[in-house]
Amino acid sequence: MKATLTNEIKKLDTYTWPTGFYSDGLHAGLKEEKKDMGWLYSEVPASAAGVYTTNQFQAAPTKLTKLTINVNHQLQAMIMNSANANSCTGPQGTKDAHMMQQLTAQKLNINNDLVGVASTGIIGEQMPMDKITEGIEQLELTKNANVTEAILTTDKHPKTISVQFKINDQTVTMSGFAKGSGMIHPNMATMLGFVTTDANVDGIELQQLLSSQVDETFNQITVDGDTSTNDMVVVMANGMASNQQLTSEHADYPVFVAAFHQVLGFLAKSIAEGGEGATKLVEANVMGALNHEEAQTVAKAIVGSNLVKAAIFGEDPNWGRLMGAIGQTNAHVDVEHVSVWFNDQIIVKNSQAAIFDEGVMKDSLKSNVVTIKVDLNNGDANGQAWGCDLTYQYVKINAAYHS
Structure with missing residues (x-):
């Protein structure tokens, strides 16, 4: 349909x-x-x-x-x-x-x-x-x-x-x-x-x-x-x-x-x-959530995390930042079986580091759009959110913006 x-x-x-x-x-x-x-x-x-x-x-x-x-x-x-x-x-x-x-x-x-x-x-x-x-x-x-x-x-x-x-x-x-x-x-x-x-x-x-x-x-x-x-x-x-x-x-x-x-x-x-100083659009897609509301909450937490945003700006596949963002929510999560993908490349499986080529991953993160997919493994609901990276330029713009 x-x-x-x-x-x-x-x-x-x-x-x-x-x-x-x-x-x-x-x-x-x-x-x-x-x-x-x-x-x-x-x-x-x-x-x-x-x-x-x-x-x-x-x-x-x-x-x-x-x-x-x-x-x-x-x-x-x-x-x-x-x-x-x-x-x-x-x-x-x-x-x-x-x-x-x-x-x-x-x-x-x-x-x-x-x-x-x-x-x-x-x-x-x-x-x-x-x-x-x-x-x-x-x-x-x-x-x-x-x-x-x-x-x-x-x-x-x-x-x-x-x-x-x-x-x-x-x-x-x-x-x-x-x-x-x-x-x-x-x-x-x-x-x-x-x-x-x-x-x-x-x-x-x-x-x-x-x-x-x-x-x-x-x-x-x-x-x-x-x-x-x-x-x-x-x-x-x-x-x-x-x-x-x-x-x-x-x-x-x-x-x-x-x-x-x-x-x-x-x-x-x-x-x-087009966020201030942004160089990348970040899209978070969450699956396997208990309900839609929790999926939306987790997706928003991911793109809203300053640590995740800074890692994306640095083109660093530091998935620990992302796990921290997920864990701060009240969403129901199978903490032993979470999986994470950056640009369709799996980097976390069963809540532990997956085997991936870090060089290939870093090259992938140079793109203007970074897609993060997360499977909470605790239901059938999906959620989505969008954000951007956190850059030096963001601080420069807002340090100079009179209000």
Whole structure:
């Protein structure tokens, strides 16, 4: 079934906005040179869903967007900026987030409660509302992808994906973009993610799907173990593909779910791969777990271990680091019969060193993607997580990042 669904979803070569969506991005002066402000707009109100950081110091724009979406699970626009997080900014920060919402609504001639707000960047500094106001005035309704650049902070490049598939024989487009390279850990983290689609799907259904899929994708990546104040993933579905409204009972719903998982999974792995200073994407695949939750926990512990990450950076097959990471979890493990593979080469069998060519292994670890497979030998459940190596450059970037 999965293979069939995969064949029904086409990944596009270029980033493509779904029918009825427009965007723009520009340099408003929040940064010295790069684009730092943008928006999304749908011709009609769209079903909307969101998930947000669990950090206790949730930023003003994050709180506002959550409140806005929760009213009726609809949005028609998102205004967003980088360089300033509008976090830990007190009553003035709340006022500024509402002002961004209001100014955007006025410019687009829509209701305030159809506009979400997203910010990322420096924590603790007030928003330069003169620049924000001027930036909103300059934004246009275009089909360019500048907004994917406008949300970036320390990212190397935009993270984007577009796919197409059929619902009721109607072509549906789904596109996603995200930012995030540091402060990435469970339950989101200095990351913003946006998915747009012209599929017709109920807002409550969309919320349930997003919440479940984030657990399998964005919440299974880690860069450095820190969680930010501004994270969110927002999905907008405007229905302009004219398909019959999707619910879990719809015959084509599995195709929509598979496409949604593909988009979120791609963005999540792109964030892990583009971690600050990273040279390698690390993928952990856990099998033989008692249940899925424990498999996910172990996979996340592996890619989140600084010792494992440092070993991968050093191209050192020091599997003892990995065993330590597994053992720190509360997962049920057959401690006498665990097996481990690096890039499909077995290095641990029955919880002891396997015979392998260390030179060949070190050469294998020079690749840009390192895959770790673990068999806990205690059940039938699987789990997966993504991370990156820990490099000297990571320390350099964050030692120089003013906050």
